Amino acid sequence: MSHFLSPIFAPGFFESEAVQIALAVGALVAVVTGVVGVFTVMRGQSFAGEAFGDLGTAGGSGAYLVGVGTLWGFVLGNVIAAGAMEAIGVQRSRGRDLATGIVLGAGIGLAALFLYLYTSEHSTTGATVTILFGSAFAISSATLPLILLLSAIVLAIALMLYRPLLLSSVNAEMASARGIPVRLVGVLYLFALALAAALAAITIGTILSTALLVGPAASALRLARRPLTALLTAMGIGIGVTWLGIVLAYDSFDWPPAGQGWPVSFFVVTLVFITYLLSGLPEARRRRRAGRTPSAPPVAQPATPS
Amino acid sequence: MFSGFMVNAWEVASIVAVVAGVVGFFTVMRGSAFVAHALPNGSFAGAAGAILIGVSTLLGLGVFALGGALTIGLLGRRGRHDVATALTLVAMLALGALFLSFTVEYAPEVYSLLFGEILGISPNEIAPTAILGALCILAVAVLYRPLMLSSVLPEVGEARGVSSFRMEMLFLAVLALATTMTVPVVGTLLIFSLMIGAPAAARSFTDRPLLAMALSVAIALLIVWIAIAASYKTNYPVGFFVGSGSAVSYAIGRGWAVWRRGRGTAFNASTIVP
Numbered sequence: 001m002s003h004f005l006s007p008i009f010a011p012g013f014f015e016s017e018a019v020q021i022a023l024a025v026g027a028l029v030a031v032v033t034g035v036v037g038v039f040t041v042m043r044g045q046s047f048a049g050e051a052f053g054d055l056g057t058a059g060g061s062g063a064y065l066v067g068v069g070t071l072w073g074f075v076l077g078n079v080i081a082a083g084a085m086e087a088i089g090v091q092r093s094r095g096r097d098l099a100t101g102i103v104l105g106a107g108i109g110l111a112a113l114f115l116y117l118y119t120s121e122h123s124t125t126g127a128t129v130t131i132l133f134g135s136a137f138a139i140s141s142a143t144l145p146l147i148l149l150l151s152a153i154v155l156a157i158a159l160m161l162y163r164p165l166l167l168s169s170v171n172a173e174m175a176s177a178r179g180i181p182v183r184l185v186g187v188l189y190l191f192a193l194a195l196a197a198a199l200a201a202i203t204i205g206t207i208l209s210t211a212l213l214v215g216p217a218a219s220a221l222r223l224a225r226r227p228l229t230a231l232l233t234a235m236g237i238g239i240g241v242t243w244l245g246i247v248l249a250y251d252s253f254d255w256p257p258a259g260q261g262w263p264v265s266f267f268v269v270t271l272v273f274i275t276y277l278l279s280g281l282p283e284a285r286r287r288r289r290a291g292r293t294p295s296a297p298p299v300a301q302p303a304t305p306s
Numbered sequence: 307m308f309s310g311f312m313v314n315a316w317e318v319a320s321i322v323a324v325v326a327g328v329v330g331f332f333t334v335m336r337g338s339a340f341v342a343h344a345l346p347n348g349s350f351a352g353a354a355g356a357i358l359i360g361v362s363t364l365l366g367l368g369v370f371a372l373g374g375a376l377t378i379g380l381l382g383r384r385g386r387h388d389v390a391t392a393l394t395l396v397a398m399l400a401l402g403a404l405f406l407s408f409t410v411e412y413a414p415e416v417y418s419l420l421f422g423e424i425l426g427i428s429p430n431e432i433a434p435t436a437i438l439g440a441l442c443i444l445a446v447a448v449l450y451r452p453l454m455l456s457s458v459l460p461e462v463g464e465a466r467g468v469s470s471f472r473m474e475m476l477f478l479a480v481l482a483l484a485t486t487m488t489v490p491v492v493g494t495l496l497i498f499s500l501m502i503g504a505p506a507a508a509r510s511f512t513d514r515p516l517l518a519m520a521l522s523v524a525i526a527l528l529i530v531w532i533a534i535a536a537s538y539k540t541n542y543p544v545g546f547f548v549g550s551g552s553a554v555s556y557a558i559g560r561g562w563a564v565w566r567r568g569r570g571t572a573f574n575a576s577t578i579v580p
Binding site for chain 2: 097104106110208265272
């Protein structure tokens with residue numbers, strides 16, 4: 001069996017501790033980002049997710065500067081950013097992108113400063129690349145408890161808020177008419193998004209973390225009709241692309257040109273992008289068929305607002 | 307501060323600020339902040355690839371910016387626009403990560419691509435920047451009326467034969483052009499904050515489009531000039547000053563709008579209630 005599978009799983013794959021951690025953390029993060037991601041896509045807040053990813057850069061480089069773990073930096077930076085976004089009005093859909101953008105710009109400026117200070121102090125520039133593009137293979141086992149704790153917090157928020165969050169994401173007016181505190185739900189969701197982005201950042205790097213937050217969820221929402229099915233599909237896709245990415249990255253250690261392996265993040269993100277493109281096919285085919293026979297009943301859209 | 311290599315920095319930065327002010331005005335009008343962030347950010351991969359195969363970074367940036375703009379426009383037609391933008395962006399960045407992993411030595415170049423290296427501009431970069439900048443301004447001038455119409459009232463635009471999709475594609479192409487010329491100067495991550503902060507601040511001061519555009523250019527110029535001077539004095543990265551300067555200008559704009567509105571209602575109340 002193992003001999004038969006050796007072309008796919010290079011020797012030593014399952015024995016390596018780095019790979020084991022990467023697989024475990026990858027799956028956990030995929031579950032968390034799948035849940036949060038579905039709401040992110042439904043609420044049209046991909047830009048906020050992207051902003052958290054980038055702002056994590058400021059937090060992460062700040063953490064490098066003071067010498068604590070980068071994950072702490074990601075978490076702290078993102079939570080502060082969530083507060084700032086909330087303060088200048090992310091909740092109103094008008095001007096929301098603008099508010100996100102301003103916070104994002106200021107945060108990146110800070111990241112530039114921190115990285116400059118770090119590199120001028122330590123005369124290495126490796127920190128930039130490590131923080132920005134990350135590596136699932138570089139997660140140390142010491143951060144595992146924190147990763148578990150953060151995942152539990154995010155999942156607990158999602159579970160607690162599931163119904164009100166779903167309703168206020170689909171139709172905010174109807175939700176507030178039913179007595180749901182839409183604003184509070186939005187704030188809690190933003191907080192969960194901030195933590196989820198930090199988790200994604202530790203796996204595939206800050207500026208690529210959006211891929212895990214948005215990609216599997218967007219694909220799932222194109223395929224599934226019900227919210228719960230969409231959540232499960234998003235988790236499944238997330239785990240699939242992360243694991244396949246890890247396997248490919250491990251295999252790539254003796255690929256050209258450098259002979260030092262291609263980045264995990266590259267494989268994961270590419271697989272996410274391909275999945276998104278493929279997930280559009282069923283709908284396109286349905287539309288084509290519907291176009292040929294105009295009498296066919298209109299296809300029900302998944303529960304997603306425009 | 308104004309001698310030798312610094313003169314290049316002042317000239318190029320001023321061109322960049324003018325283009326960012328003009329193009330950014332439409333970015334804010336159309337609510338395209340995310341795309342304005344994604345295109346420069348993603349085109350970073352093009353520069354990394356260009357360094358890898360040894361061609362001009364400007365070419366790499368141009369190809370990736372334009373390719374990204376086309377992909378976002380086409381993918382966004384079916385499905386959600388923000389999702390299309392996010393995924394195109396990360397796909398480009400992932401390519402960038404791959405290119406980076408193929409060579410190990412240019413980490414400093416990565417840093418300057420991402421965060422800008424305005425103080426290291428050479429005189430032979432001025433001409434291409436000026437030409438591309440002029441092209442951007444020209445494109446905006448030609449497209450001004452239809453672009454304005456389809457940004458503010460897309461339905462009316464459609465009724466008058468201005469296709470929203472075509473306008474979106476043309477606008478994305480202009481944005482890609484602006485990206486190509488500005489990225490080598492201020493970095494992929496920061497041109498965007500200039501493009502958002504200055505016009506957003508300008509729009510809090512006036513509702514008249516041309517005046518707002520002029521004001522946006524003025525604010526962008528001010529931010530960049532202050533940033534260069536501060537960067538020269540402190541040696542800190544210019545991107546830090548551009549990013550925080552944009553945020554400050556936006557905050558001032560918002561504060562002004564709130565103050566004026568507050569005064570306006572007080573005035574109204576005093577006239578209505580004797």
